[in-house]
Amino acid sequence: MLRSIPWLLKNQPSINVLVRQEFCSEALRTAKAFSVGSIQEKWETRFKSENIPEAGTSIINILAHVLQLPKLDDVRKSHDLILSDSQLSKIDELCQCRLARMPIQYIIREWEFRDITLKMIPPVFIPRPETEELVELILQQIDTKQQMTFLEIGCGSGAIVLSILKHVPLSSAIALDQNRLACELTLANAQSQGLRDRLRIFKHKLVDKLPKEIEDDKFDMIISNPPYVPSGQLLQLEPEIKIYEDLRALDGGADGLAIIRAILELAGEHLNPEGTLWLEVDSSHPEKIAAYLDEHESRIGLKYICSYKDLFRNERFVEIMKV
Secondary structure, eight states: OTTHHHHHHHHSOOHHHHHHHHHHHHHHHHHHHTBHHHHHHHHHHHHHHTTOTTHHHHHHHHHHHHHTOSSTHHHHHTTTOBOOHHHHHHHHHHHHHHHTTOOHHHHHTEEEETTEEEEOOTTSOOOOHHHHHHHHHHHHHSOTTSOEEEEEESOTTSHHHHHHHHHOTTEEEEEEESOHHHHHHHHHHHHHTTOGGGEEEEEOOTTSOOOGGGTTOOEEEEEEOOOOBOGGGGGGSOHHHHTTSOGGGTBOOTTSOHHHHHHHHHHHHHEEEEEEEEEEOOTTHHHHHHHHHHHHHHHHOEEEEEEEEOTTSOEEEEEEEEO
């Protein structure tokens, strides 16, 4: 029995080797717990458990932002990457904001709109996917090689006006918004896109006449995604909207048409002959707008052309012409 002890010691791994192996295994397990894939799974599960909308998209956007990845698909390619302490801390901070129902656009402070990247700050209105459809529709309908001047009423982050300026190189534009922060954000985005020299921006309440500096101007096109939510429905909106976004950019008055009617009056006065007004509206509005113009066509001088459906088959976009 005594002679078997040296044999056992000689033929078994040393204690030091076993300790090193266990230490390495534990380190590997610990590292894996802080990989991109593990953190993505952790927060997606947490978001879903707390009923956060678009849980998967939210954490992917946060990870792409913190890792400074150019494409969301790059997050999947980085699943095995081990995150640093500072990255983990930043991810936790941004995910807590999402748990508080802050929109992801405000959390990462930027958003893609068609082919441009916009800076985003609260409470400036966040552009929706439907508005990308509006821009695409307009670009399909106009001659993008022609010289033109257009007006956007309610520019927000500058998504519409900048996208059109980019694709219509001979165009120039004026943008209005009643929110000072929106005007400043549109200016910043115009500068980052190299479009500042073709754009003038005015802080101006939408229901007023045009600012004095441009009160006699005429335009080939006017565009607006105006406030069109009935006032009584504002408190029914999702927390991301009613807590964080500027409700003035949504409040369309009692029937949702107060600002739209003001825009129709303004367009009748400031559109060139055969100029076009484009509106993004609630799906219940096109028929009402058509009736309003039919009743007031001789006074306003606008003719309802047609409405177009959005991706969800809702009547969303209205085309109107100056006669």
